[in-house]
Amino acid sequence: MKKIASILLFAFLLNGCDDGDISVDLINFEDTTTLNCPTDETITSTLIFKLKEKESLLLYVPKNIFAGDPNPVPKFYDINLTDHRVIYRAYNGKIEQNNICAVIPPATPTVIEEWIATSGVISVLTAPEIDTKDEINNSTRIIAYNYNITFKNITFDKPGGPQTYETFSFGGYRIPVSPANLAQPFLATNAGQCTELKQVYNFNAGESITIDNIDPSLIVNEVTLPDAPRTGLINDTTNKVIYRTYKGGVLTKDFFCKIIPPTTPSVTQFWAGINGVAGESGIIEVTTTNIGNTGFLHTITLKKVSLQKGTNVFKLGDTYVLGQITTSSI
Incomplete structure (x- = not known):
């Protein structure tokens, strides 16, 4: 009888750990599309984010991080609680882009859990996207910049206590060049x-x-x-x-x-x-x-x-x- 009770207790604990891993410990947005909230030129910061069915990962940073400055090595920015912010949220219903970007957010879904990054580093590697279609004149043009974003040693303050990821991939963010390089002929x-x-x-x-x-x-x-x-x-x-x-x-x-x-x-x-x-x-x-x-x-x-x-x-x-x-x- 004691043996059966031990097995049942072990199964209960195992199920409890699985639920915690799914809802709290494991978050991964690497393969989801990066979106952004449009802003005008007077705004110096930008919000980019990723969405799953009932989850979001928000990155709020200065616009100049995505200024089209290609580099062979990543640039690094310290995470803080003001202008380089990373936030994870879970909701009680399906989340969509207008829920994030609306001036007055819809009443539903509501946030049921929030993690706020308190420290760590944002690593951004920038590379141009080259169009090589003009083979007759042997010309190439930059049509976009691709930003590969990774968090290093990021610590989230979450309801169950702090959690640190040594490496956490946010993924890619593509910005078309505007104006496209030399796309408009000079008069x-x-x-x-x-x-x-x-x-x-x-x-x-x-x-x-x-x-x-x-x-x-x-x-x-x-x-x-x-x-x-x-x-x-x-x-x-x-x-x-x-x-x-x-x-x-x-x-x-x-x-x-x-x-x-x-x-x-x-x-x-x-x-x-x-x-x-x-x-x-x-x-x-x-x-x-x-x-x-x-x-x-x-x-x-x-x-x-x-x-x-x-x-x-x-x-x-x-x-x-x-x-x-x-x-x-x-």
Whole structure:
């Protein structure tokens, strides 16, 4: 009889542990989709989250963590109770995105259990998503950034006492690039050259390409012969090709050619052209034709130019027409 009672007691304890593991000890959202609550540019923080049938995992962090800054190694952020927050919640009914993002949350479902992370580290590894569809011109474009998020030594304060995970994978978070890198063609009329800075530029609403400190021998008031453009190579001192993206305003010609660059719109990404190799890559070509008796039209083409930020690279293509600028002999 004692033997049977012992077996029954053991079975009861085992079932109790199983229930605790399911509802409390084991949480895993790695294979679920990451969602976010939309915000405008005036809000500096963002809420991203994952949902299961009756569970949510919330991550509240500054937006600049997801600013499209690719790195070969992760960046780390300390978890706290203010601006780097991690919260797990269980509900008494099915949870949906509008329950999380609504200004006035629905009355149901209600939270029946909450864990708040009190310490640990958020690890974020950022990588660009490259589109390689343009095989004819051998160009690539960054169409999104993928963020792999992992929690290290995270401790949750939960009803049953603190619990620590040495490694807890939140999973991936994908943000499409906006504006998509060079998806909008630059208008020929937007191109220009700065008189003092000797910078050549072209742009659209939120992007620009400049050739800083361009070699003066490339822009000359002389017509070039057919199939004989002037050429120069990208390098660290002259012919520096820079691609930038911006936020907080719309670019106009007035933005360029200032000794002190304007602060609005602000630069969000900065990509530098990789130094050229004669006859192979990183080549600037200029073809010059007449405009009337005293004018000259210079067409600037970038050949086999790649742009780099850290360890990340994308290709403008075998041929990329930057634009046309005009000069006069008088």
